[in-house]
Amino acid sequence: MPSGTEQKLIRKLKQRKNRWQEKLFIAEGPKVIADLVSEGLEPIKAWSTELNSPYQVISEKDLAALTNFSTANESLAIFPFPELAFSNSPRILILDGINDPGNLGTLIRTADWFGFKEIYCTHGTADVYNPKTVQSTMGSIARIKIAYADAQELHDSLKDNYRLLRADMQGLSLTELKENSDQNIALVMGSESHGPSLFWQENTEAITINKANADSAIDSLNVAVAGAIMMERLAQK
Numbered sequence: 001m002p003s004g005t006e007q008k009l010i011r012k013l014k015q016r017k018n019r020w021q022e023k024l025f026i027a028e029g030p031k032v033i034a035d036l037v038s039e040g041l042e043p044i045k046a047w048s049t050e051l052n053s054p055y056q057v058i059s060e061k062d063l064a065a066l067t068n069f070s071t072a073n074e075s076l077a078i079f080p081f082p083e084l085a086f087s088n089s090p091r092i093l094i095l096d097g098i099n100d101p102g103n104l105g106t107l108i109r110t111a112d113w114f115g116f117k118e119i120y121c122t123h124g125t126a127d128v129y130n131p132k133t134v135q136s137t138m139g140s141i142a143r144i145k146i147a148y149a150d151a152q153e154l155h156d157s158l159k160d161n162y163r164l165l166r167a168d169m170q171g172l173s174l175t176e177l178k179e180n181s182d183q184n185i186a187l188v189m190g191s192e193s194h195g196p197s198l199f200w201q202e203n204t205e206a207i208t209i210n211k212a213n214a215d216s217a218i219d220s221l222n223v224a225v226a227g228a229i230m231m232e233r234l235a236q237k
Contacts, residue, residue, distance in 0.1 A: 002066070024078055026068065028067060028068065030050075033075055044079070046076070047077070049074050050074060083144040094189070097194070100193065102135045120154055163183050164186050165206075167189050167195075167206075167207065167223075174207065179222075204235075209230065
């Protein structure tokens with residue numbers, strides 16, 4: 001089982017400020033850990049309830065006392081933050097105040113699928129190294145370049161080289177966007193409850209997803225679902 005010092009570190013890493021101070025995060029579950037390792041990210045320490053695991057054996061009781069979830073996931077590992085260089089990807093995602101860790105993780109994983117290789121999070125967005133976010137990314141956190149940035153500074157650094165688009169119920173339909181394979185695109189997805197902040201409303205073009213069923217009483221989509229649809233369409237532009 002983990003030593004007293006290791007248990008203290010695991011509990012310490014449950015808090016965002018400590019994760020960023022130590023540059024370490026927790027991953028749980030054999031699939032998530034294996035995906036991170038396959039991307040070249042090596043755990044500094046790992047434990048598993050499986051006797052044939054390459055990691056140190058831990059009892060189910062001890063793991064249950066350390067897990068971040070209601071049900072323990074057979075294994076737990078401490079990883080260093082990935083070090084990935086930014087490279088001016090032609091498709092990037094900006095997450096503005098996405099505060100649900102599950103939605104954040106799903107958006108990261110979806111961005112990976114559709115080739116949005118860089119993600120910028122504005123202040124107010126959940127921590128990408130939150131255990132629930134890490135779980136939702138299924139290893140994509142080790143492939144996608146992610147940074148937190150001030151909205152104004154981010155806008156100023158992108159405006160000359162990217163077409164800045166935001167998801168908005170009142171925007172131009174995605175189907176009406178003209179194709180331009182040479183154009184770099186930055187897509188802004190706003191918070192689940194309020195949408196993009198006023199700053200992004202004033203400094204981006206609004207785009208929307210056509211409602212296929214005009215009779216539907218639904219007036220919005222989950223941000224992760226909307227993001228997936230938009231990234232799929234924009235990946236083809």
